[in-house]
Amino acid sequence: MGGTKRVLYLKGVATLRLEQEFCVGCGMCLAVCPQEVFAMAEGKAFIVEPDACMECSACMMNCPVDAIRVQSGVGCAHAVLHSMLGRSGKAGCSAAEKPGNGACS
Amino acid sequence: MAQVATELGRRDRWGAIAVRFGVGRMRYTVEPGLYAVGFPDDDSPVLVTANYKLSFDHLRAALTGQNIWIVVLDTEGINVWCAAGKGTFGTAALCAQVETHKVAQLVRHRRLVVPQLGAPGIAAHAVKKKSGFAVVYGPVMARDIPDFLRNGMKTTREMRRKTFPLAERVVLLPLEFVIAGKWALPLTLVMYGLSGFFGPAPFGENVGLHGGWAVAGLWSGVIAGTIITPVFLPVLPGRAFSLKGGVAGFLTAPIFLVFLYSGQGGTGNVFAGLSWLLLIPAIASFLGMEFTGASTYTSLSGVKKEMRLAVPLQFAAVVCGLLLLIWSWRL
Numbered sequence: 046m047g048g049t050k051r052v053l054y055l056k057g058v059a060t061l062r063l064e065q066e067f068c069v070g071c072g073m074c075l076a077v078c079p080q081e082v083f084a085m086a087e088g089k090a091f092i093v094e095p096d097a098c099m100e101c102s103a104c105m106m107n108c109p110v111d112a113i114r115v116q117s118g119v120g121c122a123h124a125v126l127h128s129m130l131g132r133s134g135k136a137g138c139s140a141a142e143k144p145g146n147g148a149c150s
Numbered sequence: 151m152a153q154v155a156t157e158l159g160r161r162d163r164w165g166a167i168a169v170r171f172g173v174g175r176m177r178y179t180v181e182p183g184l185y186a187v188g189f190p191d192d193d194s195p196v197l198v199t200a201n202y203k204l205s206f207d208h209l210r211a212a213l214t215g216q217n218i219w220i221v222v223l224d225t226e227g228i229n230v231w232c233a234a235g236k237g238t239f240g241t242a243a244l245c246a247q248v249e250t251h252k253v254a255q256l257v258r259h260r261r262l263v264v265p266q267l268g269a270p271g272i273a274a275h276a277v278k279k280k281s282g283f284a285v286v287y288g289p290v291m292a293r294d295i296p297d298f299l300r301n302g303m304k305t306t307r308e309m310r311r312k313t314f315p316l317a318e319r320v321v322l323l324p325l326e327f328v329i330a331g332k333w334a335l336p337l338t339l340v341m342y343g344l345s346g347f348f349g350p351a352p353f354g355e356n357v358g359l360h361g362g363w364a365v366a367g368l369w370s371g372v373i374a375g376t377i378i379t380p381v382f383l384p385v386l387p388g389r390a391f392s393l394k395g396g397v398a399g400f401l402t403a404p405i406f407l408v409f410l411y412s413g414q415g416g417t418g419n420v421f422a423g424l425s426w427l428l429l430i431p432a433i434a435s436f437l438g439m440e441f442t443g444a445s446t447y448t449s450l451s452g453v454k455k456e457m458r459l460a461v462p463l464q465f466a467a468v469v470c471g472l473l474l475l476i477w478s479w480r481l
Contacts, residue, residue, distance in 0.1 A: 052314070052384045055452035076287050076305070077269035079312035080447065100449040101235065103269035117270070118450030119235050121443030122391070125453055126461075 051097065059098035060116040065089050067112035074104035074113060151251075153186045156214040162207050169204055170321055172328040178203045182224035184251040188217035192258045195299060197288070198244060199265065200225040200233050212292040216299070219256065221247050234271030241273050245280045254282065263288045263303065266310060314446045319380045322444050326376040330437050334372045338365045348479035360479050363410055363422075371430040374402035375437025383445075391448070392460035395438015399431030406430060421478035428471035432464045439464075 061082065063074075070088040080097040083090050083104065090112075092098075102117030158166075169175040182201045187210060196219040199209050206222065223243045225233035233239035248254070248262070264272055266287045274285035289298050289309035298305055345360035346353040378398040379386065386394035403426055410422065439460055442448040 052447065053389060054448050055389050055455055058451040058455050059449050060451055073274065076310070077266060079267060079290055079310065081307070081311055097447070098449060099447050100451060101231075101270045103234075103266075106271070106273045107269055107275070109275040116451065117235075119232070119443070120445075120448030120450050120453045122439045122453050122457055123443045125450075125457060 053094075053096045054099070054120070056096050059095055059100055060114075061092065061095060061098040061100065061104075062114045063090065063092055064112045064114075065091060067110050069110055069112075071109060073107040073109065077103040077107050079103070151184050151186060154210050154220070156187060156210050156212075156216075158207055158211050162203075166204055166207065171324045175325075177227060179227035180206045180222060182222045182247070184253075184256075185220040185222060186218075187213045187220060188215070190217040190219045192256065194218055194257065195263055195303070196221060196253060196257060196261065197263045197295070198223065198268070200228060200230045200239055200268075202227050202229045202233075205229050208292045209295075212295050216296070219253070221251065221253065221262070223247055230265050231267040231270075234268045237271055239268050240271040241276045241280070244272060244277060248281050248283060260284055261286050261303070265292075266290050266305070267312070312446050314383075316381070318446075319383060323377055323380060326380060326437070326441060326444065327372070330372050330376045330440070334368060338368045341365065341368060344476075345479055348476055350480075356479065363413070364475070367406055367410070367426050367429060368433065370402050370406040370426075371399055371433025372437065374398045374430060374434035375440070378402060379434060379438040380441055380444075383441075390439075390452075390456040390460065391442045391445070392435045392439040392456050392464070395441070396431045396435035398438060399434030400427075402434065403427050403430040419478050419481055421474050421481070425471045425474035425478060428467045429475065432467035432471060435460060435467075436464045 068089045070085065070090065072085060072090070074083045074090050075085060079101070080094070080099060082092055082094050082098045084093045085091075098115070099120055100115050100117050102115050105113045105115050105117065165174075165178060169178045179201050180203050194217045197209065198221045199205055201222050201224055209220065221244075223239055225238045228236065228238065230239055244262070244264070260283050262277070262283045262285050264285050264287055267290055269287060272285060274287070277283060277285050286303050287305065288295060288303075289305050290312050291309070294305075294309045298309060341364040342357065342361040345364050346357040349356040349360065351359065375395050375398065378401075379391070379395045382398065383394060386397050388394055388397065407423055407426060410426070439456065442453050
């Protein structure tokens with residue numbers, strides 16, 4: 046994409062799904078994604094770089110027709126460790142996941 | 151309603167440095183509410199931000215010469231991106247604040263400029279329905295706001311893309327180091343004292359012989375994980391942060407061993423060498439993995455995947471490394 050070399054995280058793990066038949070082509074997912082995961086062709090959005098998805102859920106939140114699904118969370122090992130140790134809300138930083146997603150909830 | 155300056159003062163600069171070192175970071179806030187930059191009127195743009203003072207200062211410093219309304223949401227002193235993930239920077243909070251401060255009576259237009267990184271907490275269509283205001287997503291970086299406004303409130307591709315360049319990684323180093331130091335410092339003191347109980351000589355002599363090296367070795371791992379790994383992040387091999395950190399540790403360990411063997415006048419034995427080849431990469435791997443939280447492109451699914459493999463390996467390496475180290479002291 047665009048010639049700039051991008052650094053990607055792990056391959057094939059992101060939980061992002063787009064149901065294209067519901068897409069109305071509004072372009073909100075392209076507008077909010079900070080990682081250029083989406084592109085638009087013939088009035089429909091599609092996923093061009095699934096491995097770049099950081100599961101922030103901005104696209105899902107802003108899709109007016111609920112065509113996008115992603116298990117959202119923050120990619121933070123510290124928070125994951127704290128949740129595994131059974132400590133909640135004390136990740137030592139501001140990062141936290143949405144309720145029901147494990148760490149910090 | 152307060153009018154704010156777009157020039158940062160000495161207190162703001164020192165405050166920013168302090169929070170980068172973790173001092174007062176969790177209570178570095180501004181009062182939520184409505185602020186004016188310059189002399190805004192009923193046509194002026196309305197910008198939304200969080201009440202973390204560092205975010206607020208970045209925003210106002212980018213608005214020199216502009217006339218703008220700023221709506222500050224109560225995110226409990228947390229930045230926009232993290233607060234959006236948490237939900238405190240969210241649709242409900244935004245609509246409530248717009249209502250409380252009667253923004254609809256303040257301006258004739260019906261547009262709210264929300265930072266793009268706030269989007270994980272905001273549903274633009276829901277805000278429109280609830281408040282009557284359309285959400286316009288602004289650039290990722292506050293410094294792009296003047297261009298964004300000049301562009302007729304349109305972001306370019308570059309403005310929407312979150313990158314993680316060296317300068318942005320470097321400002322995070324002090325905090326990474328301070329956070330790691332909080333457990334590394336007591337741990338190294340324990341190791342320092344522990345070195346006295348092993349070995350043939352009396353306590354003080356053992357400590358003198360091994361204690362300092364134990365401390366230096368552990369801190370080599372901390373430096374490899376919290377400084378070397380973030381700085382060289384894109385060029386370190388692998389995608390997993392634990393792997394990148396481990397590699398940084400493997401590259402750092404021989405440097406430490408050169409000092410160890412030459413410093414001990416050739417008395418450093420093979421067990422000590424082996425132990426540090428396990429301990430330094432393990433510590434660096436763990437701390438490199440911790441940097442996932444500060445980075446801008448890791449996913450929760452990915453972090454969980456790498457942890458499933460990395461954490462048991464790190465644990466095993468630390469246990470074996472410590473046993474070897476203690477064994478080496480006995481000789």
